[in-house]
Amino acid sequence: MKKHNFYAGPSILSEYTIKNTAAAVENFAGMELSLLEISHRSKEFVAVMDEAQALVKELLEIPAGYEVVFLGGGASLQFCMVPFNLLKKKAAYLDTGTWASKAIKEAKLFGEVDVVASSKDKNYTYIPKEYTVPEDEDYFHVTTNNTIYGTEIRKDLDVKVPLVADMSSDIFSRPVDVSKYDLIYAGAQKNLAPAGVTLVIVRTDALGKVDRPIPTMLNYKTHVDKGSMFNTPPVLPIYSALQTLKWYKDQGGIKAMEKKDKENAAILYDEIDRNKLFRGTVVPEDRSIMNVCFVMNDEYKELEADFNAFASSKGIVGIKGHRSVGGFRASLYNAMPKSSVEVLIAAMKEFEKQH
Numbered sequence: 001m002k003k004h005n006f007y008a009g010p011s012i013l014s015e016y017t018i019k020n021t022a023a024a025v026e027n028f029a030g031m032e033l034s035l036l037e038i039s040h041r042s043k044e045f046v047a048v049m050d051e052a053q054a055l056v057k058e059l060l061e062i063p064a065g066y067e068v069v070f071l072g073g074g075a076s077l078q079f080c081m082v083p084f085n086l087l088k089k090k091a092a093y094l095d096t097g098t099w100a101s102k103a104i105k106e107a108k109l110f111g112e113v114d115v116v117a118s119s120k121d122k123n124y125t126y127i128p129k130e131y132t133v134p135e136d137e138d139y140f141h142v143t144t145n146n147t148i149y150g151t152e153i154r155k156d157l158d159v160k161v162p163l164v165a166d167m168s169s170d171i172f173s174r175p176v177d178v179s180k181y182d183l184i185y186a187g188a189q190k191n192l193a194p195a196g197v198t199l200v201i202v203r204t205d206a207l208g209k210v211d212r213p214i215p216t217m218l219n220y221k222t223h224v225d226k227g228s229m230f231n232t233p234p235v236l237p238i239y240s241a242l243q244t245l246k247w248y249k250d251q252g253g254i255k256a257m258e259k260k261d262k263e264n265a266a267i268l269y270d271e272i273d274r275n276k277l278f279r280g281t282v283v284p285e286d287r288s289i290m291n292v293c294f295v296m297n298d299e300y301k302e303l304e305a306d307f308n309a310f311a312s313s314k315g316i317v318g319i320k321g322h323r324s325v326g327g328f329r330a331s332l333y334n335a336m337p338k339s340s341v342e343v344l345i346a347a348m349k350e351f352e353k354q355h
């Protein structure tokens with residue numbers, strides 16, 4: 001029996017993704033060769049790349065004028081690639097946690113950065129809402145889901161400048177109005193594929209507007225022009241990503257994912273709110289449906305390690321909270337079956353009865 005996997009990233013993938021990836025590692029596309037040992041320029045792999053890009057466009061209903069590329073370096077490299085390619089004079093950033101702060105730090109290497117609001121004052125337990133984004137900013141960068149703190153912006157914000165978003169941990173969990181964005185990026189290892197590839201969706205006419213020279217590999221245009229084949233792309237995670245995208249389509253697409261994700265999150269938050277041992281760490285209106293953060297109520301604080309051990313005896317893994325929040329974090333990515341969430345809820349109820 002597979003464990004109930006609540007890891008925050010790398011994290012749960014659909015059985016379909018894992019089985020098909022394992023099969024392709026043995027024998028890829030009937031070539032009698034492993035996916036690990038074939039040319040990325042073989043017609044069989046080029047077909048994988050083309051289909052993956054097309055499915056991203058289809059599932060997110062990406063309008064004309066955008067390209068989808070698969071890059072190395074993780075979401076963290078995007079923290080520098082975004083300002084390198086898009087920041088002419090100044091850009092606005094929303095500081096909603098660790099990942100946003102890291103993005104801000106990199107952007108400062110390239111120009112002026114206006115941090116229009118921050119929720120650091122309350123350990124990032126909410127999403128700031130009272131701020132304005134000046135109209136002369138090159139873009140406004142947001143982190144839509146704060147993986148560590150469990151807050152989420154589940155809508156496409158209305159501002160007067162183009163949006164840029166780090167959607168690493170909630171892409172494909174809701175329909176997105178891509179036309180509001182100049183660029184969206186997402187490290188694969190939360191909702192798409194094994195670690196090693198980053199999905200980037202970019203409006204092509206937003207590129208080529210900065211004066212600074214950009215190293216070839218860090219220039220989005222290089223990868224757009226060569227269809228993510230300028231150099232050897234991360235072949236295996238891209239193949240896995242394609243399997244996940246096919247599985248999303250087969251499950252009914254992004255709206256179906258959103259419905260399931262919301263249901264999973266709702267039953268878990270209900271239990272956190274009901275159970276005398278636990279409380280959520282995030283203000284209710286900003287709670288993430290991807291990463292559910294909770295702690296033990298003060299009078300039960302000493303039971304934290306016991307609950308971790310109790311949960312693991314039930315086959316539950318990955319619920320220990322990030323060190324900057326403590327307590328627990330249950331990550332409920334798209335591949336999370338409701339049955340696993342129910343096992344966690346049952347464990348919480350049983351543990352409550354014992355105390």
Ligand SMILES: *Cc1c(COP(=O)(O)O)cnc(C)c1O
Pocket residue numbers: 009073074075076077099143145146147166167168169187188190
């Ligand atoms: C995990 C994560 C990152 C970092 O991703 P890497 O691929 O490890 O660089 C950045 N942003 C968010 C929102 C994340 O969840």
